[in-house]
Amino acid sequence: MPGVEDLYREIILDHYRTPRNRGELPPPAVCTEGNNPLCGDDIRIFLDIADGVVRDVKFSGQGCSISQSSTSMMTVAIKGRPVDEVRALVRRFKHMMTLSDDDGAVDESIKLGDIEALGGVVKFPVRIKCATLGWNTLLEGLNSTQG
Amino acid sequence: MAGANTNLDAEKIRRDFPVVTSSINGKPVVYLDSANTSQKPEVVIDAMTAFMREGYAPINRSAYSLAAEATERYEAARTKVAKFINAKSSREIVFTKNATEALNLIAYSWGRTNLKRGDVVVLTHMEHHANIVPWQMLQQEIGIELRWVPLTADFQLDLSSLASLLAGAKVFSFTSMSNVLGTINPVEKLCAAAHAVGALAIVDACQSVPHTPTNVQAWGADFTMFSSHKMCGPSGVGVLWGREELLEAIPPFLGGGNMISEVRLDGFKCAELPAKFEAGTPPITEVVGLGAAVDYLSGIGMANVRRHEVEMSSYVLENLTSRFGDEITIHGPRNPELRGATFSFAFRGIHPHDLSQILDQTNVCVRAGHHCAKPLMKIIGANATTRASFYLYNTKADADALANALDSASDIF
Ligand SMILES: Cc1ncc(COP(=O)(O)O)c(C=O)c1O
Numbered sequence: 001m002p003g004v005e006d007l008y009r010e011i012i013l014d015h016y017r018t019p020r021n022r023g024e025l026p027p028p029a030v031c032t033e034g035n036n037p038l039c040g041d042d043i044r045i046f047l048d049i050a051d052g053v054v055r056d057v058k059f060s061g062q063g064c065s066i067s068q069s070s071t072s073m074m075t076v077a078i079k080g081r082p083v084d085e086v087r088a089l090v091r092r093f094k095h096m097m098t099l100s101d102d103d104g105a106v107d108e109s110i111k112l113g114d115i116e117a118l119g120g121v122v123k124f125p126v127r128i129k130c131a132t133l134g135w136n137t138l139l140e141g142l143n144s145t146q147g
Numbered sequence: 148m149a150g151a152n153t154n155l156d157a158e159k160i161r162r163d164f165p166v167v168t169s170s171i172n173g174k175p176v177v178y179l180d181s182a183n184t185s186q187k188p189e190v191v192i193d194a195m196t197a198f199m200r201e202g203y204a205p206i207n208r209s210a211y212s213l214a215a216e217a218t219e220r221y222e223a224a225r226t227k228v229a230k231f232i233n234a235k236s237s238r239e240i241v242f243t244k245n246a247t248e249a250l251n252l253i254a255y256s257w258g259r260t261n262l263k264r265g266d267v268v269v270l271t272h273m274e275h276h277a278n279i280v281p282w283q284m285l286q287q288e289i290g291i292e293l294r295w296v297p298l299t300a301d302f303q304l305d306l307s308s309l310a311s312l313l314a315g316a317k318v319f320s321f322t323s324m325s326n327v328l329g330t331i332n333p334v335e336k337l338c339a340a341a342h343a344v345g346a347l348a349i350v351d352a353c354q355s356v357p358h359t360p361t362n363v364q365a366w367g368a369d370f371t372m373f374s375s376h377k378m379c380g381p382s383g384v385g386v387l388w389g390r391e392e393l394l395e396a397i398p399p400f401l402g403g404g405n406m407i408s409e410v411r412l413d414g415f416k417c418a419e420l421p422a423k424f425e426a427g428t429p430p431i432t433e434v435v436g437l438g439a440a441v442d443y444l445s446g447i448g449m450a451n452v453r454r455h456e457v458e459m460s461s462y463v464l465e466n467l468t469s470r471f472g473d474e475i476t477i478h479g480p481r482n483p484e485l486r487g488a489t490f491s492f493a494f495r496g497i498h499p500h501d502l503s504q505i506l507d508q509t510n511v512c513v514r515a516g517h518h519c520a521k522p523l524m525k526i527i528g529a530n531a532t533t534r535a536s537f538y539l540y541n542t543k544a545d546a547d548a549l550a551n552a553l554d555s556a557s558d559i560f
Binding site for chain 1: 498499500501504505508516517521524530531559560
């Protein structure tokens with residue numbers, strides 16, 4: 001049995017205790033809601049996208065340390081980035097969670113930075129859904145803004 | 148709070164359950180998730196294995212003696228179940244896949260026959276999704292109206308407005324015990340209230356049949372259902388009980404083999420009860436296993452099981468509240484006589500998913516989440532809770548292990 005220290009790395013707990021980009025954005029920012037049917041957690045991602053760039057992003061909702069910190073780190077990583085790069089990052093992250101959809105190659109050279117700390121989650125299969133909740137919700141938001 | 152006045156020796160009973168006495172990584176398993184599904188005693192495992200090794204055959208179909216004996220074993224289990232809940236006859240016992248299927252059967256076969264647009268079905272705020280969604284499906288399909296009995300501040304059903312909620316209702320369907328709060332509902336009183344307005348009384352007995360004596364005739368219920376896997380039996384089989392005349396009056400649920408007495412190109416005739424509701428090859432081995440589970444529980448005595456769990460409840464409540472005070476919020480009644488030994492709680496602001504992960508480090512098995520009761524979770528103001536549930540094989544040592552594991556959980560956050 002893997003120890004919880006593989007799961008609860010310091011950087012993860014830091015984002016959990018002090019989430020970044022927490023809050024909401026007013027319309028016309030796009031709001032997308034995601035649920036984890038397993039545990040009842042929910043998350044809302046607010047995206048302000050213009051000229052193909054994520055100009056601002058915020059999130060709200062409730063969840064465990066893994067879903068909250070993963071989403072917090074995600075918002076830091078995508079803010080100010082072109083949508084193309086964001087999509088590539090999502091693919092890269094889901095690949096790390098071994099949930100890659102295989103629609104498009106994964107660019108292993110993409111730096112995950114702090115997000116790498118979530119790699120330990122794959123040793124706890126039931127928690128993968130927690131780690132990917134924010135990312136799947138983001139993807140839905142991106143898809144809805146681009147038709 | 149001594150164990151002196153109980154006739155149940157949990158220390159001895161534990162040893163009947165291989166998983167309960169097992170270890171992972173050298174640490175003993177502390178199984179506290181029996182409200183979800185219970186562990187299985189050797190006698191059930193053995194009965195199923197022996198049946199598959201020595202007696203397995205189809206039922207109701209073939210003349211050879213092996214098949215006749217298998218049919219006998221299957222029907223013997225039905226008789227045991229009938230006796231266990233004091234049904235009038237074993238013709239009133241229908242084997243389903245689980246309680247969920249039984250609830251769907253009633254909503255489908257009784258509901259579609261007897262309900263029309265605008266008819267009222269009354270449920271409660273403490274129902275499991277299995278006693279909500281089938282009715283919501285009817286709501287979507289034929290436009291029935293759903294009404295809800297709310298809760299009081301001390302986690303009981305608020306019966307002050309029951310009469311007006313039930314006015315004109317066709318169905319009152321409710322749980323005998325909440326799988327989240329542990330609250331035990333006054334089943335007889337609720338059945339009488341339903342009948343007073345001419346409504347059908349349906350009792351979701353999933354959480355009470357495994358833990359306390361059941362007498363469906365004393366309840367005055369019309370239908371009830373429960374799952375084998377929560378009462379020491381295998382998964383894959385559930386029980387629907389209904390008053391014979393009601394089961395006679397409604398159409399079958401699934402069609403196919405075994406449920407017919409005649410099929411021609413221009414139609415079919417239903418088999419007699421209970422085969423009418425048992426389409427296709429049933430879970431034969433599992434029913435035999437359920438029969439063994441009923442024998443096992445009957446041997447111990449359900450009144451003894453109940454007494455043990457009341458004792459466990461007082462111990463757990465006292466232990467957790469004296470040790471953790473305001474750090475723990477238990478969502479459920481404080482009086483052990485009014486509740487089962489199922490405890491949902493919030494602890495030191497730690498998310499249930501994280502908490503259960505940390506408890507798992509010492510093999511303390513609890514459930515985290517919404518417990519298939521999302522409307523109730525919203526009402527008690529939690530997205531998720533951690534739930535520890537105790538059964539006949541749990542001891543005070545298990546309660547202590549839970550408290551110790553909880554105490555170590557705060558360090559990490
Ligand atoms: C009160 C209640 N009703 C219904 C069910 C559904 O049981 P099953 O999943 O075995 O069909 C459960 C099981 O969790 C329950 O606790």
